Amino acid sequence: MLRVSRRLMSMVDETRISRLNDEDVRGNGKFVLYWMQESVRSRYNHALEYAVERANEVKVPLLAVYGVDESFPETNERHKAFLLEGLAEAQKNLGRRGIKLLIVNHPPKETVSKLQKDAACVVVDRGYVRIVREWRQEVAEASTCAVFQVETDVVVPVEVTSNKEETAARTIRKKIEGRLDTYLKKVQEVPLEHDSPENVDLHGLQLLDISDIESALASLSLDCSVWRVKTFLGGEDQASKQLQLFLDTRLKHYGKRNEPSVDITSNMSPYLHYGNISPIEIALKVRPLRKKYPDEVKSFLEELIVRRELAFNLVFYNDAYDSFDVIPNYAKITLMEHADDKRPYLYTEEQLERAMTHDIYWNAAQAEMVLTGKMHTYMRMYWGKKILEWTSGPREAFDIALRLNNKYNIDGRDPNSFTGIAWCFGKHDQGWAEREIFGKVRYMNSAGLERKFDMKGYVRRINKIRSGHEGWENPPGLLKYFNKRSADLNGLSKPSKRRNNKRSGLPF
Template sequence: MNAVPPIRIRKINDASVNDKGCYILYWMISNRRVRCNFSLQRAVEWAVRLKKPIVVLEALRSGYPWASDRFHRFIIDGMADNIRMLQNHGFVHYYPYVEPHADAGKGLLANLAKESCIVITDDFPAFFLPKMVDAASKKIPVKLEAVDSNGLLPLRGTDRTYPTAFAFRRLLQKVLPDHLLAYPEIDPLKGLRLPAAVAPPETILKRWPEALNLMENGEVDLGRIPINHNVPPSRLKGGAREARKRLLEFIHRRLSGYETDRNHPDEDAASGLSPYLHFGHISAHEVFQEIADSEEWFIHKLSEKAQGKKYGWWGMRASAEAFLDELVTWRELGYNMCVFRKDYAQYESLPDWAKATLLTHEMDRRPYLYDRAALEDAQTHDPLWNAAQRQLVREGRIHNYLRMLWGKKILEWSLSPREAVEVMIELNNKYALDGRDPNSYSGIFWCLGRYDRPWGPERPILGKVRYMSTKNTARKLRIQDYLAAWGPEVEL
């Protein structure tokens, strides 16, 4: 087994390894999968070194921001998959825990850690997870390591943020080849011989019961958990099995036309993988490898020129390179922002030129003004925008191209740019399966100028921020089937 690259391992506290502990504890918080998981691979390294079994704790809080039936169900789908994938490994005890009420899980991690040699967790740079890990580090009596399994480029593969996708792409083309050789194990548990699994003490299991009963026959009773029941589960099923199924379906049916069809809502040519990447049900490494295999690609096909160009560097077909630009460049650009800017979700994080031009036009007259309730209920004059909002509320996603229009119009229809940011974050994080994610915040703030440049002519309200028109969008794109599915057909 290859070692986890040191650049992906971060020491969180100053405690020591307890050689006399009963097990290696993997606290699974964002890489909610078995395959291609550097965190689990690191836990295996310690298990082999110390000759100990592994306990995998996957806990689901009920009191986190925007907790709802939609997100709980998606995560619990993944837990059910993890049960199936881990149950045949006699040296692993999988411990799924779902809080019955807010703060009921307090003390669980610390008590499990007391019996462990070391705790391994996931290094995710956004939402409440960094603060949660930091708080836990003060209560865990053994060494705590956070492992980065987020993308092809390690989070600390650079030491600064990048202002544009072009600049970040050029960096990737310079440094990524070395990291592509350090690939996570597809199945880090395969072929291992370790001591038999050790169940946590009965006192722990009694106080914090395992959530196996929530997953019997695939049925999940969410009604007794104090979360938002007004955001129902999406028709999209979560979990590693569904993620891999969607990946292979995308490659076989839609990848070849991705470059030309992805912007057309009627074609629905996107991969649909963003929720699964967000919840860690599939790895960016696994997605990349399947794309590469379908292209019969090897690393020697990479161009030696790091010019920051979107096409030509990978040595694949244009459709595959267009998809990889989304998966690697744009997705990991968002992670880069979250690592180095703690204000990544705040208005102040916008580039200076964007803040200046929006301030200049902040008092411009708005032809249309909608409060958050009207926007949430898709009660605007714009049928295409309403359709996108309905898709978000009902399905938990918006077509990728229309997501940009969605944000631009909220900026135009709000009292101020700051209010627009607040509304976008609230609606996106409340309903989107891939919300609360670095890539999702990139999309929101792109609508106000992040990763972009000043545009002319200068316009009311937006100033020099890039403008998007519903009429132009409707004229360029095939949208009739989309409007029929998510809203009435109206001439735009």
């Protein structure tokens, strides 16, 4: 059997490319298989362009595939709706380039293992959380052709930036910024020389028709208790619209991004999580505005590149990223020393999930997440800190915060999400003056919110979403309960200091 050389020239920087097995590229393969998993987009996608190069070199068509996994941990209707919306746009846009994207109703490992039998080689984007890394390795070990992994969802490849877990933004910033000239470059689109084949042997795999998203969702076995939202629609075209809106109307106000009463954030996190847009594309569109909005652009790029890639560094190098054990020793020790401190309030996970607390600001944040699929960035920090304060111990608090975050936020289960929860418990932070419950971990309170922000305005904004049912559709079991209760805007004041479980604010 003819085999193609292992060393292949590419326009993609070689530090983005890694081989996952020792097999060769098959010269008699019927197509190059692009396994799309993390990067659901047709633009600014190094993995896709590398796959096109390989197909052109071997003189075969390119076939793209996505395996829909109904059993992915913590997945639900909300997550899958956003995913399918993104896949529909990717399928359409790839088709314009002569690339067929098969949406297969089977787990990714099974899907790729079967289709690789006819492939010259397999190209896959890089994943970072545990389960998707395991998928790639297991597929590569079982494959009879070469499997290439191409890193395309960070600006600087994780292992190029650092060979260890970094402790804070200050330790990783220079390592990233010193490499931006090399890696922050436009991704050139490679013309495809051979269109995808009309007929493909699916080896018994079943295609999922996503021409009607509602019907496609109904055909899947999903947790439907977390309903589909319409606040954010998935897909690379939708991501581009959100980005343009940010550039045109919000970036100039980015210095006030922590103000919860107004929505001036970029809203890029759901699209970054599902790979609908590249951080490189975002950065290259924001950078030209440096002269006009120097401070705002600097702050935004710090969040988009340095802080985000610090999160990827954590998930890649610390296997405990999704547990209490991820936090640094100082935080672990001090929190456990104060684990038995008396709590001013104690709430169950169900009470927290339904926003049945005494704190109207916390309730508003929880309502925002449940109703829209995204919580304001600053409020998510306050939200996490209060779960630590109002539950029986730090380990329980960590688990509850992570479960609620992953369940309702569209950008849940992301390196940024895992890192954000860990930050609430002391990760990537420093020790502070010791106090009850928190020990030396940073404390936040409602008085601080009121001192800095228009919190009445924030509650009014969330009430408007609630009363108009904006961003949600037919929430099973919660709509009736939610509409029975409302916040008394005329009586807004600081949360009660009474030590009980009195309900107020925005329960649903």
